[in-house]
Amino acid sequence: MDKLVIRGGNRLSGTIPVSGAKNAALTLIPCTLLTEEPLTLRNLPRLADIDGFQHLMTQFGVSVSIQGKRPEDFGRVVTFEASRLTSSVAPYDLVRKMRASILVLGPMLARMGEATVSMPGGCAIGNRPIDLHLKALEAFGATIEMAQGYVKAIAPDGGLPGGDFDFPVVSVGATENALMAAVLANGTSRLFNAAREPEIVDLCNLLVAMGAEIENIGQSDLVIHGAKRLNGATYKVMPDRIEAGSYACAAAITGGDVRLEGAKASDMASTLHAMRNIGIEIDEDPKGINVRASGALKPVNLTTAPFPGLATDMQAQLMSLLCKAEGTSVLKETIFENRFMHVPELSRMGATIETEGRTAIVKGPADLTGAEVMATDLRASMSLIIAALAAEGETTVRRIYHLDRGYERLEEKLQLVGADIERVGDD
């Protein structure tokens, strides 16, 4: 297994290209199951999770062709064609590594009248149930059965009628699954308290390009008028706001000056607001964001929340940055119950962080020093990289398969702006 070795202390400067968004891609790809016509997605990031998802599509009989991009380019153009589906079962072996596989349930059910998906695994950041995915599909008229670790959704003869569902908790994945089922239902469906994340807007925009009729896109009450059939489309995946935010933290912790080419500021307003309060200079333009840090970092209090609140996927990276702030910061995690797994590792690097339930108290400024650390989940892994860039000496980050799931060519991008980082084989 590879590891990353980082020698901290270099000030980052230059331009990092922002990739297509992993979390958007993972909900755009299963839209291919909704149509017999080809779906071409541009700007797909090259990531282990995306490869896994493409492989899952082939399991259903979808043809997948990757077009004319040179290996040195970022992003990919991939055409999916689900003219005939040969299976409606997502097996354990493929699903266990990728929680997002549950996102095939809604579209497969809508197209085939039934879908069977192994219960998902994925990041160990809490219990992460799928009850809301299932309840929304039930509200649309599906019957749900669970047996031997699999969940099976069955539509009545003649297809899903559609219906109304009010989410008791905002869920990104459950909103996505419900949307992808509702677009092919026989009637109109309404979703209340739906997630409003930019990735949901990206999904709605693709579905509309495929011929779906959706009202109130970007709002929490969505109205979906079911269509008899959807057409193919060519669509560009949105920029990755979490990747961009992560590199913004990396630039800031080194006192750097970095342009995030392709980042969309309006998708990451809460992160940028937090960073400005920390004392980072942020300039936005239509093609990207410039991040400049000079002078002392200020402590802040932050609370994660569904969009437009501060993304839980930015909490770990901001915590690393706040280790260098001059004073005490308080971070509250409201979305997942087990999302402070980076804390013991940051402490091993010299950070002073106390946790009480879902609150972390960060006392800065810490003199971070290099250490051998272990990545535990995707964003926690990134927080260790960020801390390592500002630490004195060498840090070795192990278990980097988490990073390969979510950051396209991480070390290349950091090398572009002057980081001393290399991937080496484990001994």
Ligand code: UD1
């Ligand atoms: C997605 C993102 C993930 C991000 C999260 C929150 C993808 C592939 N992943 O995950 O990176 O951290 O949104 O922004 O897009 N919940 C239930 N029952 C359910 C579903 C969720 O109780 O059926 C709860 C969860 O335990 C959690 C909260 O709802 O407390 C939000 O989770 P959700 O928005 O569903 O996260 P994911 O879609 O899994």
